[in-house]
Amino acid sequence: xxxxxxxxxxxxxxxxxxxxxxxxxxxxxxxxxxxxxxxxxxxxxxxxxxxxxxxxxxxxxxxxxxxxxxxxxxxxxxxxxxxxxxxxxxxxxxxxxxxxxxxxxxxxxxxxxxxxxxxxxxxxxxxxxxxxxxxxxxxxxxxxxxxxxxxxxxxxxxxxxxxxxxxxxxxxxxxxxxxxxxxxxxxxxxxxxxxxxxxxxxxxxxxxxxxxxxxxxxxxxxxxxxxxxxxxxxxxxxxxxxxxxxxxxxxxxxxxxxxxxxxxxxxxxxxxxxxxxxxxxxxxxxxxxxxxxxxxxxxxxxxxxxxxxxxxxxxxxxxxxxxxxxxxxxxxxxxxxxxxxxxxxxxxxxxxxxxxxxxxxxxxxxxxxxxxxxxxxxxxxxxxxxxxxxxxxxxxxxxxxxxxxxxxxxxxxxxxxxxxxxxxxxxxxxxxxxxxxxxxxxxxxxxx
Amino acid sequence: xxxxxxxxxxxxxxxxxxxxxxxxxxxxxxxxxxxxxxxxxxxxxxxxxxxxxxxxxxxxxxxxxxxxxxxxxxxxxxxxxxxxxxxxxxxxxxxxxxxxxxxxxxxxxxxxxxxxxxxxxxxxxxxxxxxxxxxxxxxxxxxxxxxxxxxxxxxxxxxxxxxxxxxxxxxxxxxxxxxxxxxxxxxxxxxxxxxxxxxxxxxxxxxxxxxxxxxxxxxxxxxxxxxxxxxxxxxxxxxxxxxxxxxxxxxxxxxxxxxxxxxxxxxxxxxxxxxxxxxxxxxxxxxxxxxxxxxxxxxxxxxxxxxxxxxxxxxxxxxxxxxxxxxxxxxxxxxxxxxx
Numbered sequence: 192x193x194x195x196x197x198x199x200x201x202x203x204x205x206x207x208x209x210x211x212x213x214x215x216x217x218x219x220x221x222x223x224x225x226x227x228x229x230x231x232x233x234x235x236x237x238x239x240x241x242x243x244x245x246x247x248x249x250x251x252x253x254x255x256x257x258x259x260x261x262x263x264x265x266x267x268x269x270x271x272x273x274x275x276x277x278x279x280x281x282x283x284x285x286x287x288x289x290x291x292x293x294x295x296x297x298x299x300x301x302x303x304x305x306x307x308x309x310x311x312x313x314x315x316x317x318x319x320x321x322x323x324x325x326x327x328x329x330x331x332x333x334x335x336x337x338x339x340x341x342x343x344x345x346x347x348x349x350x351x352x353x354x355x356x357x358x359x360x361x362x363x364x365x366x367x368x369x370x371x372x373x374x375x376x377x378x379x380x381x382x383x384x385x386x387x388x389x390x391x392x393x394x395x396x397x398x399x400x401x402x403x404x405x406x407x408x409x410x411x412x413x414x415x416x417x418x419x420x421x422x423x424x425x426x427x428x429x430x431x432x433x434x435x436x437x438x439x440x441x442x443x444x445x446x447x448x449x450x451x452x453x454x455x456x457x458x459x460x461x462x463x464x465x466x467x468x469x470x471x472x473x474x475x476x477x478x479x480x481x482x483x484x485x486x487x488x489x490x491x492x493x494x495x496x497x498x499x500x501x502x503x504x505x506x507x508x509x510x511x512x513x514x515x516x517x518x519x520x521x522x523x524x525x526x527x528x529x530x531x532x533x534x535x536x537x538x539x540x541x542x543x544x545x546x547x548x549x550x551x552x553x554x555x556x557x558x559x560x561x562x563x564x565x566x567x568x569x570x571x572x573x574x575x576x577x578x579x580x581x582x583x584x585x586x587x588x589x590x591x592x593x594x595x596x597x598x599x600x601x602x603x604x605x606x607x608x609x610x611x612x613x614x615x616x617x618x619x620x621x622x623x624x625x626x627x628x629x630x631x632x633x634x635x636x637x638x639x
Numbered sequence: 640x641x642x643x644x645x646x647x648x649x650x651x652x653x654x655x656x657x658x659x660x661x662x663x664x665x666x667x668x669x670x671x672x673x674x675x676x677x678x679x680x681x682x683x684x685x686x687x688x689x690x691x692x693x694x695x696x697x698x699x700x701x702x703x704x705x706x707x708x709x710x711x712x713x714x715x716x717x718x719x720x721x722x723x724x725x726x727x728x729x730x731x732x733x734x735x736x737x738x739x740x741x742x743x744x745x746x747x748x749x750x751x752x753x754x755x756x757x758x759x760x761x762x763x764x765x766x767x768x769x770x771x772x773x774x775x776x777x778x779x780x781x782x783x784x785x786x787x788x789x790x791x792x793x794x795x796x797x798x799x800x801x802x803x804x805x806x807x808x809x810x811x812x813x814x815x816x817x818x819x820x821x822x823x824x825x826x827x828x829x830x831x832x833x834x835x836x837x838x839x840x841x842x843x844x845x846x847x848x849x850x851x852x853x854x855x856x857x858x859x860x861x862x863x864x865x866x867x868x869x870x871x872x873x874x875x876x877x878x879x880x881x882x883x884x885x886x887x888x889x890x891x892x893x894x895x896x897x898x899x900x901x902x903x904x905x906x907x908x909x910x911x912x913x914x915x916x917x918x919x920x921x922x923x924x925x926x927x928x929x930x931x932x933x934x935x936x937x938x939x940x941x942x943x944x945x946x947x948x949x950x951x952x953x954x955x956x957x958x959x960x961x962x963x964x965x966x967x968x969x970x971x972x973x974x975x976x977x978x979x
Contacts, residue, residue: 247747250743250746250747251743251744251747253696254696254739254740254742254743255739255740255743257696257699257700257739258699258735258736258738258739258740259736260703261699261702261703261732261735261736261739262732262735262736264703264706264707264710265706265721265728265731265732266732267710268710268717268718268720268721269721269725269728269729272717272718272719272721272722272791273718273791275710275714275717275718275721276714276715276717276718276791277714278714279710279711279713279714279717279718279937280711280712280714280937280938280941281941283707283710283711283712283714283937283941283945284711284941284944284945284948286707286710286711287704287707287708287711287945287948287949287952288948288952289707290700290703290704290707290952291704291948291952291955291956293700293703294697294700294704294952294956294959295955295956295959297696297697297699297700298697298956298959298960298962298963299959300696301693301694301696301697301963301967302693302962302963302966304693305692305693305967306693306966306967309966309967310966353938354938355938356937356938356940356941357940358940358941358944358945359944586721586722586725586793587722587791587792587793588722588725588793589793589795594729597733598733601733601736601737605736605740608740608744609744612744612747
């Protein structure tokens with residue numbers, strides 16, 4: 192592997208790891224706030240226990256997210272110093288704002304986790320809301336920086352240096368709105384379905400337990416609404432990419448030649464050598480219709496662009512297929528859940544439906560990884576599209592295999608440890624029945 | 640003093656002071672966890688974990704604020720630091736990850752493990768290593784060895800950071816953090832045994848701090864001459880040194896008289912003055928001798944937006960941080976800790 196490939200591999204690994212915890216940091220607080228709100232409204236202890244346990248899980252996920260996020264803010268400079276030397280003054284502002292949103296999240300998570308007996312119930316709930324707001328805002332600010340890399344704005348170039356900089360225009364670049372909405376919905380869908388999947392597995396063993404029933408309902412509510420809205424947001428994104436980044440659209444659809452009435456390819460393997468995408472199911476005129484809302488619209492293929500500005504269509508197309516397939520599955524599952532609740536609530540806890548939810552548990556997270564892959568690999572060979580190539584951004588430091596190996600092993604251990612800790616927590620499932628006098632359960636209590 | 644580049648540098652220094660006073664003390668807590676021995680060790684470790692638990696993540700973010708302000712306001716300087724100090728910064732990052740994650744895992748299982756166990760050991764060792772390398776980074780950017788006149792390049796010369804002055808700054812950082820933690824922890828408990836232990840540790844770390852201050856100053860005279868000249872030649876040099884000595888004397892006297900809230904104020908002043916002195920001596924350089932706050936500054940509009948964002952953020956955050964401390968540290972702040 193070349194040093195550039197090692198730098199890219201390390202950055203990809205750090206992001207792939209961090210994004211899972213970042214997504215949890217955005218989604219989990221919403222779940223715990225809904226549960227606590229349920230407790231304040233009904234007084235039923237099952238909601239309080241749910242909020243406590245979800246908060247405890249969030250504390251571990253948030254801590255790992257916080258430190259892995261710190262690593263990323265340094266690694267931007269350690270691995271891509273020339274990118275940061277160029278971009279810091281243009282797109283640093285959202286990172287500073289993200290810092291404050293993150294501050295709010297940490298402060299109020301501290302109060303939420305350790306303050307059950309120290310602040311009033313209302314103040315406690317309000318702290319939870321602020322955790323959720325902080326989490327969502329910090330996600331949005333960071334994604335605007337990524338949107339800027341896809342769709343640079345807010346500066347002019349003079350001798351390779353940014354001049355006439357407008358940090359606000361950079362932050363509010365054309366891609367910001369579509370990307371931030373897509374990522375926020377993705378975070379809710381992914382964390383909602385991951386949590387729903389876990390409780391679905393437990394419900395299959397312990398079907399009458401109100402604890403898991405309520406958990407499943409709340410998680411499906413949050414995940415389901417997001418998953419149903421996500422295809423709409425995806426459509427906005429795809430149409431934006433079609434207009435703004437046509438070479439990325441060509442790569443993610445496996446479209447080599449420019450044509451009118453381009454087909455939508457489902458599956459298939461793009462082959463750069465022969466400039467064709469094989470084995471795809473082709474829906475006639477589908478791509479033109481979806482990307483431009485016109486069946487005869489002209490879609491530019493990769494061939495319309497210089498060869499050295501192509502992203503590698505193979506991983507981009509495959510990741511895109513995974514994301515779309517997974518997102519579609521989650522949207523249909525959510526509609527099925529809504530239909531079942533409408534018919535009879537009990538049908539949500541039908542064994543076959545629970546199995547479907549359990550299987551779909553990891554799908555949202557998989558889609559997040561795939562979607563991140565699409566936007567990052569689809570932007571190559573640029574780090575800032577049309578402005579700076581990834582190869583020109585990399586550090587002159589050599590021997591990058593060592594930090595790559597070190598952080599890979601470290602993160603592997605952290606990942607395993609987090610899963611192992613959360614598994615124990617999940618396995619000790621408290622029992623609650625439908626009666627008001629819930630069976631006493633070993634309340635974990637705050638962590639003092 | 641009021642140009643936006645200088646103001647941005649002042650904001651970085653202010654974040655670093657807050658990081659040292661709050662986040663640094665959390666690292667120091669880990670050091671005392673590591674050094675806890677004997678029959679009372681379990682109690683000490685539990686006290687330390689209880690004191691750090693609700694606040695460490697918030698405290699940690701001051702470092703993130705400093706970094707994002709650095710790379711937004713002075714992007715070129717950030718690029719040079721990340722290249723020439725790649726190794727110590729990577730060690731700092733590894734330490735931050737290990738300390739934070741291990742502490743979270745450790746706190747999660749604290750009830751069962753009685754404050755000991757694997758995660759506790761990782762947390763404590765990472766708390767020892769990270770401050771040293773963080774200090775080395777600060778020493779290195781003052782030492783005058785990082786050259787950045789030409790295009791970005793990596794010399795591969797470890798001497799840039801592995802030389803007497805930066806290493807001594809590293810240990811100075813470690814001693815400061817341990818000292819702050821010991822003095823703060825005095826106010827987290829009413830248990831006479833624990834208090835006496837931390838009082839002893841406060842004296843020990845105060846002695847180490849004084850020794851390392853003198854040593855670092857001496858090493859600066861031979862190993863970081865420009866920095867030394869700037870540190871000793873300013874109009875502020877003598878008043879600052881006098882204030883530093885007064886704060887140190889005040890802290891030791893308060894500890895001897897068991898006036899712990901006063902000792903805490905003096906100790907915090909002592910560490911803040913050290914950093915402020917470093918900042919004054921470093922000014923206008925960010926990385927001696929080639930990069931100043933003016934040569935590396937981003938566009939004036941970026942700096943204005945950044946300063947506006949920092950001001951707005953501070954206006955929203957300081958009340959929230961005060962609330963956090965009010966909820967969890969009131970007994971410690973008012974000097975009447977809860978009984979364990």
